Amino acid sequence: MGKQLLLEHVNVPGIEKLDVYRAHGGYKALEKALRMKPDALVEEVKKSGLRGRGGAGFPTGMKWSFLAKPEGVPRHLVCNADESEPGTFKDRYLMSHLPHLLVEGMIVSSFALGANTSYIYIRGELLYVYHILEKAIAEAYAAGLLGKNILGSGYDLDLYVQPGGGAYICGEETALIESLEGKRGNPRIKPPFPAVAGVWGRPTVVNNVETIAATVPIVNMGGEEYAKIGVGKSTGTKLISACGHINKPGVYEIELGLPVEEFLNSDQYCGGVKSGRKLKAVVAGGSSVPILPADLILTTAKGEPRLMSYESLADGGFQTGTMLGSGGFIVLDETASVVKNLWNFTRFYHHESCGQCSPCREGTGWMEKVLHRIVEGHGKPEDIDLLWDIQSKIDGKTICPLGDAASWPVASAIRHFRAEFEEYIKHPEKIKDVKHYYSVRNQTAPVA
Amino acid sequence: MSKEYKFSDETLALAQRIIKRYPEGKQKSALLPLLHLAQMEFDGWLSAPAMDYVASLLKIQPIEVYEVASFYTMFNLKPAGKCLIEVCRTGPCWLLGAEDIVKHIEKKLNIKEGETTPDGMFTLKTVECLAACGTAPIIQVGETYHENMTCEKVDEMLNDYKSKGERKTHFDKKHVNANQH
Ligand SMILES: Cc1cc2nc3c(=O)[nH]c(=O)nc-3n(C[C@H](O)[C@H](O)[C@H](O)COP(=O)(O)O)c2cc1C
Ligand code: FES
Numbered sequence A: 001m002g003k004q005l006l007l008e009h010v011n012v013p014g015i016e017k018l019d020v021y022r023a024h025g026g027y028k029a030l031e032k033a034l035r036m037k038p039d040a041l042v043e044e045v046k047k048s049g050l051r052g053r054g055g056a057g058f059p060t061g062m063k064w065s066f067l068a069k070p071e072g073v074p075r076h077l078v079c080n081a082d083e084s085e086p087g088t089f090k091d092r093y094l095m096s097h098l099p100h101l102l103v104e105g106m107i108v109s110s111f112a113l114g115a116n117t118s119y120i121y122i123r124g125e126l127l128y129v130y131h132i133l134e135k136a137i138a139e140a141y142a143a144g145l146l147g148k149n150i151l152g153s154g155y156d157l158d159l160y161v162q163p164g165g166g167a168y169i170c171g172e173e174t175a176l177i178e179s180l181e182g183k184r185g186n187p188r189i190k191p192p193f194p195a196v197a198g199v200w201g202r203p204t205v206v207n208n209v210e211t212i213a214a215t216v217p218i219v220n221m222g223g224e225e226y227a228k229i230g231v232g233k234s235t236g237t238k239l240i241s242a243c244g245h246i247n248k249p250g251v252y253e254i255e256l257g258l259p260v261e262e263f264l265n266s267d268q269y270c271g272g273v274k275s276g277r278k279l280k281a282v283v284a285g286g287s288s289v290p291i292l293p294a295d296l297i298l299t300t301a302k303g304e305p306r307l308m309s310y311e312s313l314a315d316g317g318f319q320t321g322t323m324l325g326s327g328g329f330i331v332l333d334e335t336a337s338v339v340k341n342l343w344n345f346t347r348f349y350h351h352e353s354c355g356q357c358s359p360c361r362e363g364t365g366w367m368e369k370v371l372h373r374i375v376e377g378h379g380k381p382e383d384i385d386l387l388w389d390i391q392s393k394i395d396g397k398t399i400c401p402l403g404d405a406a407s408w409p410v411a412s413a414i415r416h417f418r419a420e421f422e423e424y425i426k427h428p429e430k431i432k433d434v435k436h437y438y439s440v441r442n443q444t445a446p447v448a
Numbered sequence B: 001m002s003k004e005y006k007f008s009d010e011t012l013a014l015a016q017r018i019i020k021r022y023p024e025g026k027q028k029s030a031l032l033p034l035l036h037l038a039q040m041e042f043d044g045w046l047s048a049p050a051m052d053y054v055a056s057l058l059k060i061q062p063i064e065v066y067e068v069a070s071f072y073t074m075f076n077l078k079p080a081g082k083c084l085i086e087v088c089r090t091g092p093c094w095l096l097g098a099e100d101i102v103k104h105i106e107k108k109l110n111i112k113e114g115e116t117t118p119d120g121m122f123t124l125k126t127v128e129c130l131a132a133c134g135t136a137p138i139i140q141v142g143e144t145y146h147e148n149m150t151c152e153k154v155d156e157m158l159n160d161y162k163s164k165g166e167r168k169t170h171f172d173k174k175h176v177n178a179n180q181h
Helices: A018-023 A028-034 A038-048 A060-065 A090-097 A099-113 A124-142 A173-180 A209-221 A223-228 A260-265 A294-298 A310-314 A338-352 A358-375 A383-394 A402-426 A428-433 B009-019 B027-041 B048-058 B062-069 B091-095 B098-109 B151-164
Strands: A076-081 A117-122 A158-163 A204-208 A237-244 A250-255 A279-283 A291-293 A328-333 B083-088 B122-127 B139-141 B144-146
Touching: A018 A099, A018 A124, A028 A099, A028 A209, A038 A060, A038 A099, A038 A209, A038 A223, A060 A204, A076 A099, A076 A173, A076 A209, A090 A099, A090 A124, A090 A209, A090 A237, A090 A250, A099 A117, A099 A124, A099 A158, A099 A204, A099 A209, A117 A124, A117 A173, A124 A158, A124 B027, A158 B027, A173 A204, A204 A209, A209 A223, A209 A237, A237 B091, A260 A279, A260 A294, A279 A294, A279 A402, A291 A294, A291 A402, A328 B091, A338 A358, A338 A402, A338 B091, A358 A383, A358 A402, A383 A402, A402 A428, B009 B027, B009 B048, B027 B048, B027 B062, B048 B062, B083 B098, B091 B098, B098 B122, B098 B151, B122 B151, B139 B151
Parallel strands: A076 A117, A076 A204, A117 A158, A237 A328, B083 B122
Antiparallel strands: A237 A250, A279 A291, A279 A328, B083 B139, B139 B144
């Protein structure tokens, strides 16, 4: 097992309580941070090389330095706890087991950014976690870690949690801001970026739960030490949520740079493909990232071992690579059908499209219909090219990246598994062996 | 006689605390949490008068509430059974047998997805990834996640809810007095 910077104490009984968390070194980073200058904290985060853990991997220190600081205008830190990317369940794990790690990270980060009111936006389905966070926050207030004059430093911070109402799109940062303002989750056109005009038009930083939690070890150990962990521009540790056809699904903290093969097969992590079956494909970073067949997930096209890092997973671009994304690692064994799985994901994106942009609203629906007729045994030979054409007309043509997220799985499945599409179209009877379920409520009839 | 839509004193106090979490003039921001409270208070769904009441608390137009309530999947705009059984139907859960779970519940309760049992006890709904794919298949009822579900565990779960006969909502009543700040 590599270094455990976030999950070291996750199994300590009672770690969700303030006294136990403190007895294990909790709030030391806050004490240290409050003795520093906010700008020096931003510098530490820059030096650490920390990149956003929500999916896009944008350097956190740089994002923080873009925050506008006009005189007399309050600014806000908003934590993105919407975690809805299929295959991703690390933030729920972190928040429910280590609520004070997130609360401490929020105080440290808010201080660095000069925010006096911060919010954690958590997806509504996780109301039980909302109450865990509320409890931790109440404890922090009672101990003088939140509220006025925190630990005698003169710094004031109020921290609140807000539940969403069930909508994947609210994980997109501008949709999240709209939702926090009590509106429908329609993403905004950028610019202006949230750093200039975010929640209530005020300068806002939106960061993922894990990103904010990572500031705690960064402050404790110093940015330079943190940057020594990992490989190249992928510094530090990353939470990976592993699921699908593996022996040991769960959340693992890895040092970035761990070989994919070790992550998949070692008993410390996934423990190998379930029941000794063969690996077929992996969706390495949440449902949105390109799916890769077994050979390409384990080795790059150049023949090098593939590593769990931003760069190595992306090696080869979309032709032969993928993305680290949110760290949702979904494994498909030889019994799974890539085409049926794709239909399921495409149905998801169609259901979750907010409907603002025509290419996404209509295109995801068309892709779902075409895929549906293929999995129902009515596919036509020209459907594969039709799907390719539709996805290419969504990618990059929408206000927010949900459109891209819907098109990449389609493009990559066709790129690497064209033969499976062709087989289903030629031999519809083969589909019967693979189970699938579809919802009547949201199902569109097959296109004639 | 028409039902009166008004929060209990305790829930109203919580709603007022939540509204204060946002800056002056931005009280509309409290809309989503208040809709969860309304669903908890008013039998698990949001009727037009229930939403009008929320609008009055926030001093906004009813239409501003309707357009938001209809956007998010957790808000029920029709009456639902006491226990809304939400089965995750997204890729990872489905790879591990969510389809069988849904079919089993449909057979057991003799309803289809989206329907409510005649006794008003259960409504079956399928939902998208609940961020718990490592313990798939997942069913959510109220605030509770039921993990690693099998048909046998479904039977136990249904019997348990039925024998208790309580209404389950996402915002569970037991938390109303929890946080006073
Ligand atoms: C459709 C969509 C859904 C997203 N969902 C999430 C999410 O659930 N959690 C998250 O942290 N970021 C999500 N993001 C990314 C956010 O827009 C944003 O980049 C992120 O919160 C920034 O935080 P970070 O820099 O700390 O990663 C999503 C983006 C898109 C386009
Ligand atoms: S797919 Fe069901 S919880 Fe993620």
